[in-house]
Amino acid sequence: MSDVLAITEHRRGELRDVSFELVTAGSDLASQSGGDLHLAVIGGDVDAFAEELALDGVDTIHTVAEGDEFNHDVYVQAVTALYEELDPTYVLMGNTVNGLDYAPAVAEQLDLPLVTDAVGLENEGALTVTREMYASKVESTVEVDAGTAAVTIRPGEWDVTEAAGEPAVEAFDVEIDDSRVRSRVTGFEEVGSGDVDIADADVLVSVGRGIEEEENIELVQELADALDATLSSSRPIVDNGWLPKDRQVGQSGKVVTPKVYLAIGISGAVQHVAGMKGAENIIAINTDPDAPIFDIADYGIVGDLFDVVPELIEQFE
Numbered sequence: 001m002s003d004v005l006a007i008t009e010h011r012r013g014e015l016r017d018v019s020f021e022l023v024t025a026g027s028d029l030a031s032q033s034g035g036d037l038h039l040a041v042i043g044g045d046v047d048a049f050a051e052e053l054a055l056d057g058v059d060t061i062h063t064v065a066e067g068d069e070f071n072h073d074v075y076v077q078a079v080t081a082l083y084e085e086l087d088p089t090y091v092l093m094g095n096t097v098n099g100l101d102y103a104p105a106v107a108e109q110l111d112l113p114l115v116t117d118a119v120g121l122e123n124e125g126a127l128t129v130t131r132e133m134y135a136s137k138v139e140s141t142v143e144v145d146a147g148t149a150a151v152t153i154r155p156g157e158w159d160v161t162e163a164a165g166e167p168a169v170e171a172f173d174v175e176i177d178d179s180r181v182r183s184r185v186t187g188f189e190e191v192g193s194g195d196v197d198i199a200d201a202d203v204l205v206s207v208g209r210g211i212e213e214e215e216n217i218e219l220v221q222e223l224a225d226a227l228d229a230t231l232s233s234s235r236p237i238v239d240n241g242w243l244p245k246d247r248q249v250g251q252s253g254k255v256v257t258p259k260v261y262l263a264i265g266i267s268g269a270v271q272h273v274a275g276m277k278g279a280e281n282i283i284a285i286n287t288d289p290d291a292p293i294f295d296i297a298d299y300g301i302v303g304d305l306f307d308v309v310p311e312l313i314e315q316f317e
């Protein structure tokens with residue numbers, strides 16, 4: 001039996017999607033061996049977060065009421081103490097800015113092997129972690145024979161768990177050594193235009209190099225407005241300076257999981273697909289019937305965007 005301890009994430013008073021993905025990954029992993037899933041909520045409004053995280057597959061939620069926002073030193077101390085108390089087989093964290101900040105320190109302190117950026121987890125006697133390398137062109141499997149491990153999971157790879165459950169909620173008292181808390185959050189500054197977060201959008205209209213010129217972006221913006229959607233893009237659009245960096249989807253941009261992703265004049269390069277393949281519905285418009293984007297699209301229109309987009313705007317308006 002392998003128990004799993006998954007560490008949830010929140011920012012500015014809201015649980016991050018990866019928390020709900022950690023529930024899915026953690027409960028799958030724990031149930032493969034009949035183990036329990038323990039969730040940890042550290043900092044912020046832990047009681048409200050625990051209510052939101054009362055989900056199917058969760059056995060116990062441990063709340064640690066320490067601070068408002070993520071803090072490296074608090075997380076390291078809290079996770080280490082929880083591990084020593086619960087003795088889980090596996091610790092799961094998000095492969096996020098925060099997760100990658102504290103996971104290595106936790107692994108070092110607990111002398112655990114750390115596998116980062118997991119896209120698949122299997123527990124068949126030993127833990128097997130699937131990772132992707134070289135811009136998702138190569139898949140590697142890592143077999144962990146240490147018996148126990150810390151793993152960070154890639155956001156957007158697991159479904160979010162929504163079904164309600166009835167976990168126990170327990171306040172976990174951890175003595176935080178303040179002399180070892182060497183940083184604190186003093187404020188937030190959004191990078192780029194800062195007015196939108198494409199990772200939060202339900203509907204994304206995404207534009208690629210097929211748009212040809214900067215002034216043509218207005219056309220795709222009109223479609224986004226007609227759909228009440230958010231505008232995003234592939235990398236060349238950002239490299240050209242036509243949209244800010246925070247609109248870029250992909251390996252070196254943001255990972256998005258909207259309900260609808262409309263890819264307009266985007267070929268579907270692996271580095272782009274790495275950021276949007278988790279979308280529920282993918283619709284592609286492209287003149288090239290062999291464009292790789294059609295391999296992952298649920299619906300495709302083979303056509304010239306300069307004909308199709310105005311028609312769509314008219315229909316939706």
Ligand SMILES: Cc1cc2nc3c(=O)[nH]c(=O)nc-3n(C[C@H](O)[C@H](O)[C@H](O)COP(=O)(O)OP(=O)(O)OC[C@H]3O[C@@H](n4cnc5c(N)ncnc54)[C@H](O)[C@@H]3O)c2cc1C
Binds near residue numbers: 207209270275
């Ligand atoms: C390390 C690394 C990281 C990267 N990270 C990212 C990343 O995060 N995000 C990202 O997007 N890319 C990234 N890239 C770049 C990536 O490899 C591709 O070059 C890029 O995604 C291509 O963008 P595109 O699809 O807009 O352009 P193209 O590949 O040039 O595709 C344009 C498409 O538009 C179609 N088209 C042309 N005219 C029309 C028309 N009139 N109507 C309809 N369709 C038309 C064409 O058929 C073509 O399929 C990265 C590359 C590297 C090496």
